[in-house]
Amino acid sequence: MTPDEMKQAAAEAALEYVESGTVIGVGTGSTANHFIDGLGRMKGKIDGAVASSVASADRLKQHGIPVLDLNQTGDLSLYVDGADEATRHLHLVKGGGGALTREKIVAAASEKFVCIADESKLVSVLGAFPLPVEVIPMARSYVARQLVKLGGEPVLREGFTTDNGNVILDVHHLEILNPVEMEELLDHVTGVVTNGLFARRPADILLLGGPEGVKSIS
Numbered sequence: 001m002t003p004d005e006m007k008q009a010a011a012e013a014a015l016e017y018v019e020s021g022t023v024i025g026v027g028t029g030s031t032a033n034h035f036i037d038g039l040g041r042m043k044g045k046i047d048g049a050v051a052s053s054v055a056s057a058d059r060l061k062q063h064g065i066p067v068l069d070l071n072q073t074g075d076l077s078l079y080v081d082g083a084d085e086a087t088r089h090l091h092l093v094k095g096g097g098g099a100l101t102r103e104k105i106v107a108a109a110s111e112k113f114v115c116i117a118d119e120s121k122l123v124s125v126l127g128a129f130p131l132p133v134e135v136i137p138m139a140r141s142y143v144a145r146q147l148v149k150l151g152g153e154p155v156l157r158e159g160f161t162t163d164n165g166n167v168i169l170d171v172h173h174l175e176i177l178n179p180v181e182m183e184e185l186l187d188h189v190t191g192v193v194t195n196g197l198f199a200r201r202p203a204d205i206l207l208l209g210g211p212e213g214v215k216s217i218s
């Protein structure tokens with residue numbers, strides 16, 4: 001089984017959580033794309049979706065699924081999205097695709113967050129995957145210096161601008177032993193828009209695709 005097939009298996013399992021007549025939140029990335037394609041086969045089951053990126057909005061529209069504005073929908077019952085790393089405590093690192101800010105907003109506004117991934121994403125300590133931090137462009141160097149003081153090695157994601165017009169610093173070599181504390185610390189650096197730690201609002205359910213099927217952790 002390839003990693004992509006494992007992602008697809010997790011995405012298919014998440015379709016079980018989709019209830020008729022609802023508006024759901026949809027994430028970004030290759031695993032979320034499998035989920036969107038699955039939604040496309042369930043034509044008319046949902047009333048629409050709130051997308052966490054322009055790319056996901058485009059894919060939803062291609063399937064004929066109405067894309068709605070979170071300001072119009074109010075809170076959502078379900079959010080489904082992938083992750084770059086996940087722990088058994090359901091803490092995540094996200095933002096490999098650069099959509100972390102909108103992802104965090106949609107997750108915050110959702111009652112249930114189902115995270116879908118292949119089993120290679122499960123780790124005991126977060127931080128081997130460089131932590132994405134979205135930054136206001138004029139604060140890039142200032143924020144980078146603060147990240148170095150916190151023990152990280154920030155690297156600018158070259159040639160990349162987020163859907164919000166900002167830049168991403170990928171922070172290497174952080175051993176994240178207390179994800180809630182680190183998430184709060186990073187959010188307090190002036191110029192940081194969001195960081196890719198999802199610990200204060202973790203996933204509620206983690207669906208991990210692997211050769212033996214899909215494991216659920218909650």
Ligand code: 5RP
Pocket residue numbers: 027028029030031032081082083084093094095096097098099100103
């Ligand atoms: C995008 C994300 C993605 O969920 C994360 O990067 C995982 O991507 P993929 O499903 O392609 O492995 O956070 O910002």
